Amino acid sequence: MLAPLSWLKEYIDITTEPKKLGDKLTEAGLGCEKIIKTDGDTIFELEITPNRPDLLSIIGVAREIAAIEKKKIKYPHLRQGLGGQAKLKKILPLTIKTAAGINPRFTGIIIDNVKVEQSPLWLKKRLELIGQRSINNIVDITNYVMFELGNPIHAFDYNKIKNHFMTVTQAKGGEKFTSVDGIAYRLPKGAVIILDSERIIDLCGIKGGENSGTSSETKTIFIRIPVEVPSLIRRTSQSLGLRSEASSIFERGVNAGGTIDALRRTVDLVQELAGGEIASNLYDIKQDSFKPWKLKVRIERLNKMLGIEIPQKEVTGILESLNLSPVILSRRNVSKDPNGIIECEIPTYRNDLKIEEDLIEEVARVYGYNKFPRTIPAGEIPTKEIPYFKDFRLDEKIKRLLTGAGFSEVYTYSLISEKSLEESGIKPENALRVDNPVSREFEYLRPTMKFNLVSAMQLNKPNYSRVNIFELGKVYEGKTIDNADEHYNLAGISNTKSFYEIKGILQRLLEELGVDYDPTSNIQILDHGVFFEMNLSEVLNLKKRHKIFKPLPKYPPVIEDLSVRVGRSIKNGDIIEAIKNQSPLIHKVSLLDEFEENRTFHIVYQDREKNLTRQDVSKVRKKIIKFLKEKFSVQEN
Numbered sequence: 001m002l003a004p005l006s007w008l009k010e011y012i013d014i015t016t017e018p019k020k021l022g023d024k025l026t027e028a029g030l031g032c033e034k035i036i037k038t039d040g041d042t043i044f045e046l047e048i049t050p051n052r053p054d055l056l057s058i059i060g061v062a063r064e065i066a067a068i069e070k071k072k073i074k075y076p077h078l079r080q081g082l083g084g085q086a087k088l089k090k091i092l093p094l095t096i097k098t099a100a101g102i103n104p105r106f107t108g109i110i111i112d113n114v115k116v117e118q119s120p121l122w123l124k125k126r127l128e129l130i131g132q133r134s135i136n137n138i139v140d141i142t143n144y145v146m147f148e149l150g151n152p153i154h155a156f157d158y159n160k161i162k163n164h165f166m167t168v169t170q171a172k173g174g175e176k177f178t179s180v181d182g183i184a185y186r187l188p189k190g191a192v193i194i195l196d197s198e199r200i201i202d203l204c205g206i207k208g209g210e211n212s213g214t215s216s217e218t219k220t221i222f223i224r225i226p227v228e229v230p231s232l233i234r235r236t237s238q239s240l241g242l243r244s245e246a247s248s249i250f251e252r253g254v255n256a257g258g259t260i261d262a263l264r265r266t267v268d269l270v271q272e273l274a275g276g277e278i279a280s281n282l283y284d285i286k287q288d289s290f291k292p293w294k295l296k297v298r299i300e301r302l303n304k305m306l307g308i309e310i311p312q313k314e315v316t317g318i319l320e321s322l323n324l325s326p327v328i329l330s331r332r333n334v335s336k337d338p339n340g341i342i343e344c345e346i347p348t349y350r351n352d353l354k355i356e357e358d359l360i361e362e363v364a365r366v367y368g369y370n371k372f373p374r375t376i377p378a379g380e381i382p383t384k385e386i387p388y389f390k391d392f393r394l395d396e397k398i399k400r401l402l403t404g405a406g407f408s409e410v411y412t413y414s415l416i417s418e419k420s421l422e423e424s425g426i427k428p429e430n431a432l433r434v435d436n437p438v439s440r441e442f443e444y445l446r447p448t449m450k451f452n453l454v455s456a457m458q459l460n461k462p463n464y465s466r467v468n469i470f471e472l473g474k475v476y477e478g479k480t481i482d483n484a485d486e487h488y489n490l491a492g493i494s495n496t497k498s499f500y501e502i503k504g505i506l507q508r509l510l511e512e513l514g515v516d517y518d519p520t521s522n523i524q525i526l527d528h529g530v531f532f533e534m535n536l537s538e539v540l541n542l543k544k545r546h547k548i549f550k551p552l553p554k555y556p557p558v559i560e561d562l563s564v565r566v567g568r569s570i571k572n573g574d575i576i577e578a579i580k581n582q583s584p585l586i587h588k589v590s591l592l593d594e595f596e597e598n599r600t601f602h603i604v605y606q607d608r609e610k611n612l613t614r615q616d617v618s619k620v621r622k623k624i625i626k627f628l629k630e631k632f633s634v635q636e637n
Contacts, residue, residue: 002130003061005042011062012073018042024068028365030055043129053252054349056245057150067321067366076148078264082109082282092158092279094222098168100287102192103204105227106168107259110158110280111270112220114138120273138214138221141269143245150255150349151225151262152246154202158220160212163197168204170232175200179207179242188239192232205233205250206242220279223266225259227290238438256290257348292345296329297359299340305360307375310367312340318366319344319359394513394540395472398490401512405505407468407492412452414474415442420451432476432484445476449491449533457493457529467529468494472536491533499523502530515542557587557606558617562624563637565597570632572599579603582627583620585612598637 022032031047173189470492478484
C-alpha cells in the first residue's frame with residue numbers, strides 16, 4: 001500500500017518527521033517498508049497484514065495515524081442525499097436481479113449527461129503517486145475513491161447494458177470473458193459474474209468487461225459499489241491467475257457498511273469533474289443491515305493478558321482514538337468485575353475485531369509494545385513430549401551423513417500436477433486433490449518425491465555434470481480426507497553413483513541410526529540415474545531404543561587383504577558372513593575390489609584384551625581359507 005504524505009494531510013494534520021512517523025506505524029503493526037521522496041512529496045510504502053483490509057485505503061491509514069498521534073481526522077465532504085423521485089428530472093430504467101449468497105450487497109445509481117474526458121492534473125498526479133495510470137475522468141474517479149475510502153467501485157456505460165437488465169449469477173465454467181483491458185479469459189465454474197440480457201459484462205470483484213466499459217462516447221453511466229463474498233473472489237482470482245486492487249480488498253473483506261458513503265463521494269466527484277444529473281433512485285439491495293456491532297472488554301482480563309496495568313482512562317482514550325466509542329458499564333457485580341467492563345461499538349470497516357482478545361491487542365499496539373517491560377518468561381520446562389513432537393536432531397544427523405557422502409539437500413513443493421502423477425505411474429484418482437488449487441501445476445498432494453527430484457535433476461544438469469541431491473519431507477497417501485495419511489520420506493537421486501554405492505550409503509546411514517534394515521528394495525535404476533526413497537517414519541520404528549556403549553579398544557587392530565578366485569554365482573554377502581563367523585577376533589570384513597572371478601576382501605582383526613601377534617592372525621587366516629575352499633570352492637590367489 002502506497003500512502004502519499006500530501007494525500008494523508010488532507011484528512012489529518014501531520015507534523016511528525018516522516019522517518020519517526022514510519023517507525024511509529026511499524027510499531028503499531030502497519031509495517032513501513034520504505035519511505036520514498038519524490039516530486040516534492042513523501043510516500044510511505046506499507047506492508048498491510050491480511051486481516052486489515054481497512055488499511056488498503058488512504059482514510060484507513062489516516063485513521064491509524066490519528067490514533068497513534070492522538071489527533072482528530074477530517075473526513076471528505078459527502079452529500080446528504082442521493083436524489084429521490086421528487087427531485088429527479090427523469091428516471092432511467094434498470095432491472096437488477098441478484099442473490100445475497102453470492103452478492104450480499106448491491107449499491108448503485110445512474111448518472112445521465114456525463115462528459116467523459118481526461119482527468120484534471122491534480123487527479124492524475126494523485127493516481128501516479130500510488131502507481132496508477134490515468135484512463136479517463138470516470139475511471140479515474142472510481143479508482144481515486146477506492147483508494148481513498150477502501151470500497152471498490154465500477155462504472156458501466158449504461159447504454160451498453162442490453163435491454164437495461166443486469167443479473168448477478170455464477171459462471172457454469174468455460175464461458176469466454178474479455179476484460180476491460182482487452183485480455184480474454186475462460187471463466188472457472190463458480191466465478192461471480194454480471195449478465196445483461198445477452199452476454200457477460202462484468203467479472204465481479206476482479207475486472208470489468210470490455211463490452212460495458214466507459215469511453216469518450218459514453219453519455220450515461222451506472223455506478224456499482226458491491227459487497228462480495230471473499231472466498232468466491234479469491235477462488236476465481238487464483239484460478240485465473242488474475243489479481244487487481246479490487247480483488248485484494250474483496251478477498252480480505254470489504255467495509256460492508258461503507259457502500260453508501262463511497263457512492264456519495266463518487267457522485268460528488270463525477271458531477272464536479274464530468275457533469276451530469278442523477279437519473280435513478282438509489283439501488284441498495286441487501287438482506288442484512290450491515291450495522292456496527294457491540295464488543296466488550298474486561299479491564300481485569302486486559303491487564304492479565306498484557307502482564308501490565310494500563311490506567312483505565314488511558315485504555316478508554318486509546319479505544320476512543322480508534323473510533324470504537326468506548327463506554328464504561330456500571331459495575332453490577334463488583335466481586336466478578338472489580339475493575340469494570342468497557343463496551344465498544346465496532347465500525348463496519350473493522351472486520352477484524354470479533355472477540356475480546358482483538359480489543360486487547362488494539363490497546364497493546366497503540367499503547368506501544370516498546371513500553372512493555374522486559375521480563376523472563378515464567379513457567380516450568382516440560383519433561384514430557386508434546387503431541388506431534390518431532391526430534392529435529394535426527395533430521396540433522398541424516399542430513400550431515402548424506403552431505404558427507406556427497407549429496408546436496410533440496411526443498412521441493414508438496415503440491416504437484418496431474419501430469420506429474422501420471423508420469424510417475426500414479427492414477428490421479430488414487431491421490432489427494434486440493435479443493436481450491438492455486439493453479440493446475442499445484443493440484444495434488446504428492447504421494448512420492450520421485451517426480452520432484454527427477455525434475456530437479458533435469459533443471460540442474462545444464463549447469464552441473466554431477467548431480468547428487470536428496471530431500472527429507474512429507475508425502476501424502478489416500479484417496480479422500482477420511483483415509484488420508486502423511487509420513488516423512490527420505491529420497492534422493494544421483495547420476496554419478498552406482499547401485500552399490502547408494503546401497504552402501506543407505507546401509508551406513510541406517511547403521512548410524514541404529515536400524516537393522518535392508519534398503520535394497522528402496523533403490524530404483526532410472527534411465528538418468530540411481531533413485532532411492534524410503535518411508536523414514538516406518539523405518540525409524542525399527543530403531544533400537546537403547547544403544548550399548550562400548551569403549552574404544554586399547555589395543556590396535558591388524559589389517560590385511562585376502563584375495564581369492566570364486567565362481568560368479570557366489571554372493572559377496574555370503575562370503576563376508578562366512579569369514580566373520582570363523583573367529584571372534586574378526587572385527588570387520590568388507591569387499592575391497594572385484595574383477596571377473598577375482599575378489600579381494602578387507603579384513604580387520606582385533607582383540608580388546610591384548611595385542612595380536614602374527615601367529616594369532618595366521619591361525620585365523622588358515623581357518624578362513626580352509627572353510628572358503630570347502631564351502632565355496634575358492635582358490636587362493
